[in-house]
Amino acid sequence: MTFILFGPFMSAVIAALLSRWRRVTAVCGLLAAIILWLLLRAEPAITQDKTLFGAVLVLSPGARALLLFLYAGLALLFGLALLFPQGGKLVPATLAAYGFLALALLARPSLFGAFFLAAGLALLAVAIQDDRAGLVQGGMRYLAMAALALPFLLAAGWLLDTQPPGAAELVGRVALWAGLILLAAFPFHVWATTIIRELSPLVWLLLFGLAQLVVTVFVFGLLPDGVNGEMVRLVEFTAVLTLLVALLLLLTAVTLPRLISGLLLADMAVVALLLVFDPATGGQTAVTVQTARFFSLLVLGIGLLLWSRFGSGALTAAAESGAQPRSQGIARRAPFTTIGLLLGCLSLAGLPLTSGFAGRWQVIQLLLRGEGAILALLLLATMGAGVMALLRALPYWLTPAAESPPQPVEARWLQISWAIGLLLALYLAWQPPTWLAVLNP
Amino acid sequence: MSFPTIFDWLERFAFLRGYPAALGVLATAVIIVLAWEWRVAILALAAQYLLLGLLYVDVLDPRLAVVKILVGLFVCLILTITAGQVSWGRLPVDVLPAEAEQIKAEQRVNIGPLAVPVSGLLRLAAAAVMFLVVWALVDRAGGLPLLAGTAVPATPVYFELAVVGLLAFGLLAMTISPEPMRIGMGVFMFLSGFELYFSVLDQSAATLAAMAALNLLAAVVISYLVQRRYAIPALLD
Numbered sequence: 224m225t226f227i228l229f230g231p232f233m234s235a236v237i238a239a240l241l242s243r244w245r246r247v248t249a250v251c252g253l254l255a256a257i258i259l260w261l262l263l264r265a266e267p268a269i270t271q272d273k274t275l276f277g278a279v280l281v282l283s284p285g286a287r288a289l290l291l292f293l294y295a296g297l298a299l300l301f302g303l304a305l306l307f308p309q310g311g312k313l314v315p316a317t318l319a320a321y322g323f324l325a326l327a328l329l330a331r332p333s334l335f336g337a338f339f340l341a342a343g344l345a346l347l348a349v350a351i352q353d354d355r356a357g358l359v360q361g362g363m364r365y366l367a368m369a370a371l372a373l374p375f376l377l378a379a380g381w382l383l384d385t386q387p388p389g390a391a392e393l394v395g396r397v398a399l400w401a402g403l404i405l406l407a408a409f410p411f412h413v414w415a416t417t418i419i420r421e422l423s424p425l426v427w428l429l430l431f432g433l434a435q436l437v438v439t440v441f442v443f444g445l446l447p448d449g450v451n452g453e454m455v456r457l458v459e460f461t462a463v464l465t466l467l468v469a470l471l472l473l474l475t476a477v478t479l480p481r482l483i484s485g486l487l488l489a490d491m492a493v494v495a496l497l498l499v500f501d502p503a504t505g506g507q508t509a510v511t512v513q514t515a516r517f518f519s520l521l522v523l524g525i526g527l528l529l530w531s532r533f534g535s536g537a538l539t540a541a542a543e544s545g546a547q548p549r550s551q552g553i554a555r556r557a558p559f560t561t562i563g564l565l566l567g568c569l570s571l572a573g574l575p576l577t578s579g580f581a582g583r584w585q586v587i588q589l590l591l592r593g594e595g596a597i598l599a600l601l602l603l604a605t606m607g608a609g610v611m612a613l614l615r616a617l618p619y620w621l622t623p624a625a626e627s628p629p630q631p632v633e634a635r636w637l638q639i640s641w642a643i644g645l646l647l648a649l650y651l652a653w654q655p656p657t658w659l660a661v662l663n664p
Numbered sequence: 665m666s667f668p669t670i671f672d673w674l675e676r677f678a679f680l681r682g683y684p685a686a687l688g689v690l691a692t693a694v695i696i697v698l699a700w701e702w703r704v705a706i707l708a709l710a711a712q713y714l715l716l717g718l719l720y721v722d723v724l725d726p727r728l729a730v731v732k733i734l735v736g737l738f739v740c741l742i743l744t745i746t747a748g749q750v751s752w753g754r755l756p757v758d759v760l761p762a763e764a765e766q767i768k769a770e771q772r773v774n775i776g777p778l779a780v781p782v783s784g785l786l787r788l789a790a791a792a793v794m795f796l797v798v799w800a801l802v803d804r805a806g807g808l809p810l811l812a813g814t815a816v817p818a819t820p821v822y823f824e825l826a827v828v829g830l831l832a833f834g835l836l837a838m839t840i841s842p843e844p845m846r847i848g849m850g851v852f853m854f855l856s857g858f859e860l861y862f863s864v865l866d867q868s869a870a871t872l873a874a875m876a877a878l879n880l881l882a883a884v885v886i887s888y889l890v891q892r893r894y895a896i897p898a899l900l901d
Contacts, residue, residue: 278870334866338874345878345885352892359893363847366885367838370851373878374858381865 224266227290228280228329230259231322235315242311245304252301252314260294263287278326278335286328289440296433296517297321303425307528310353317429320346324437333380333445340376340441344369344405347434351418351426358421364414365430368404375401379445391447398445399454399498403461405438407495408488415491416472416484424524431487432517439494439513443506446498455499459598465492466601473608479536479564482612483523486571489605490516490579493586496598500589508589512582516571519579522648523567530564533557533631538616549630552623557633559641561620565613566648572609578652670726677718685718686822686829690798693833696849697791697840700781702752709849710740716856719826723819723863728872732859735876739852739883743845746887750894753845787840794836798829819864830857844893848886855879 234255238248266282274280301314323343330336345366352362379398382390408415419427465488472485493512497505534550534557537543543550554561566577573583583606590599624630668676680688692712699705713736720729747753772779802825819827830853837850859875 334871335874338878341878342881345882348885349888352889359844359889360842362889363844363886366882366889367847367851370838370854370882371835373855374862377858377862378865381862385866 224282227259227263227266228326229322230255230262231318231325235318235322238318239312239315242315245308245311248311248314249301249305249308252318253298253305255318256294256298256301260291260298263290263294278330278332280326280329281331282329289328289436290325292514293321293325293433293437296428299521300425300428300433303428303525303528307423307425309423309425313350313353313425313429316346316349316353320344320350320434324434327441328437332384334377334384335380336441336444337373337376337380340438341369341373343437344372344434347430350429351422353423353426361414361417361421364417368408368414372401372404375404376441383445394445395447396454398442399458401445402438402442402498403458403495406435406442406498407461407465407491415488416481419484419487420480424520424527427487428517428520428524431491432513432520435491435494436510436513436517439509440506442498443502443509446502446506448501458495458499459595462492462496462598463601465489465495466598466605469605470601470608473605473612476612477538477542479527479530479538482538482568482609483527483571485605485612486568486609487516489602489609490571490573492605493573493583493602496586496590496595504589508582508585511585512579515573515579515582518648518651519567519570519577521567522563522644523571525644526560526564526567529560529637530557533560533633534620537619538612539619548624551619552621552630554617554620555623556630559633559638559645563641563645566645568609568613570648570652572606574606574610576649576652578648580652670730674718674721674726680715681718681721682820683822685715686826688712688715689719689826690795690829690833693829693853694791694795696853697794697833697837698784698787700784702747702845705846705849706740706743706747709743709852710737712853712856713737713740716826716860719823719860720863722823724867724872728867728869731872731876732863735879736856739879742880742883742887743848746890747845750891753843753894783841790836790840791833794832798825798832801828801832823860823864827857827861830854830860844886844890848882848890851882851886852879855882 234251238251238255241247241251266287297317300317304313320343323339323346327336327339327343330339348362348366348369351365352358375397379394379401382394382397386394415431418430469485469488469492472481472488476482476485490512494509497509497512499505500508530553534553535543537548537550540548540551570577570579573579583602587599587602590596590602674681689712692708692715695708696705696712699708713733716736717729717733720732724732771782773782773785774780802821834850834852834854834857837853838847839850841847855878859879862871862875
């Protein structure tokens with residue numbers, strides 16, 4: 224248990240010392256994540272208590288399952304960082320941040336959890352910046368967002384720990400604000416699009432896949448059973464606003480970053496919508512949506528990292544920035560990479576036969592059961608707009624360039640790797656509980 | 665000769681406690697938003713932490729209030745060292761303006777003997793509006809809205825003035841400038857405002873230690889980001 228708690232920080236120090244050699248840092252992170260996963264897996268599935276600076280750390284079965292998922296996710300992330308080297312600070316900052324985020328999941332009372340969560344989110348700003356001067360502002364904005372959510376997190380934690388059960392509504396109100404800021408990026412939608420446009424897909428995976436999952440679990444853990452009408456309206460307003468921004472981005476998308484930003488914002492709005500349902504149903508559905516988002520971004524991220532070797536981010540000829548149309552005919556030159564990218568996008572949009580569908584379907588059902596028919600329609604409209612944007616791009620990607628110098632073509636080994644990966648992705652979409660069983664023996 | 669104790673210091677500065685301290689906090693917040701010279705802004709931040717210490721004494725044991733002041737001064741020290749390392753936001757002597765595409769010289773207007781940046785005038789207008797908003801919020805009274813309805817002890821108006829002022833000007837500093845140092849100072853003001861309010865709710869040593877750790881961690885992260893922004897490769901990028 225001690226190594227599980229302090230291991231991430233120790234490995235972060237080692238990774239920081241080795242940060243000059245990027246692949247070595249990635250190996251260090253990969254080994255740390257695997258060792259932590261194995262150690263955690265060997266821990267008995269019973270509640271264990273340990274005291275740290277006055278906070279009691281409780282390894283409940285739920286927290287254990289989530290931590291197993293997080294460390295498996297980190298191992299995948301660092302594995303990808305080995306194949307596609309990133310900046311020197313990504314691995315150490317990520318390990319340190321996840322050390323705090325893990326403590327946030329285990330710490331009782333909730334006030335301490337809020338402190339650990341805030342510390343973890345603050346460190347993610349360094350991971351965002353990742354040694355690239357142009358991304359300082361992105362990192363600072365994330366830090367500012369975490370600072371803005373901190374009062375609500377701490378106040379909710381304090382209320383939960385000290386106030387009588389009658390104050391549950393107030394706890395919910397305060398926690399909802401934190402949830403809206405951190406989960407729906409409200410009112411920081413532009414920040415999310417900047418992250419997608421400027422940062423490596425691995426950082427998206429880190430922020431929107433794994434970190435958001437921890438925030439989701441933490442915020443839903445603070446919410447009471449019922450939320451009053453005023454807050455329901457606020458959440459719905461936020462979600463509608465986010466969905467409208469997403470819809471606008473999708474309808475006007477001429478580049479991949481804009482398309483992905485739109486899809487991601489729609490997914491974030493879905494999680495925000497779930498904040499008003501009772502925590503048991505809403506929380507479980509939100510976790511389903513978040514884990515599906517992780518897999519979608521994983522496929523999409525790998526696709527995009529490989530895609531950049533064959534083409535640009537243009538969806539149409541007019542959007543090409545260089546003299547040579549790099550993306551024209553890319554689907555013929557790199558068919559498997561294109562399919563991977565499409566699958567990632569469709570999964571993020573929540574279409575059937577993808578891992579994103581299960582969560583999205585549950586949300587639509589929940590909305591239709593209540594009075595959220597209009598919201599469900601808006602959600603379906605964003606899904607449709609996402610598909611339409613992809614359909615607009617397909618003819619351009621399929622049409623071979625008339626006269627152009629030879630362009631790179633997908634290698635056979637890459638096609639075989641993609642084929643195996645895509646079959647696995649489809650299997651996981653068909654049988655979603657399988658991976659849960661593997662992670663939580 | 666004996667060195668004065670915390671209580672001696674408090675007695676000496678008793679005339680500043682209450683409204684003068686709150687107004688001083690508000691004044692330093694305005695200076696931080698307006699000052700284009702980093703040295704002035706950091707000095708104002710340090711003065712703000714000292715004045716905040718006088719407000720903390722109203723709700724905390726004076727020995728704990730001193731810890732808050734020390735943490736604040738350490739934050740300022742970290743920011744000062746960082747600012748010095750990056751030439752206070754100016755170009756290093758061995759980098760020519762033509763080489764540094766990332767740093768554009770800000771347009772200035774002459775007002776008397778002062779060459780004021782154009783953005784300074786905008787900041788002045790925004791600060792004036794924010795000042796009115798803060799005054800209106802505090803004047804409306806009725807306690808701070810976040811935890812209205814709970815058994816939160818009543819606080820004097822000057823306390824609310826300092827809390828609302830710090831939160832508002834912190835937010836303003838975070839949003840009004842793209843510079844990491846300025847955003848960072850906004851983060852610290854915002855955190856200070858909330859910390860002051862939270863000290864009414866929770867006076868435990870564990871919370872105090874956690875807040876101190878969080879402040880120092882934020883200082884390290886902000887310093888790192890400021891250094892990355894003004895590192896020579898970034899300037900020449």
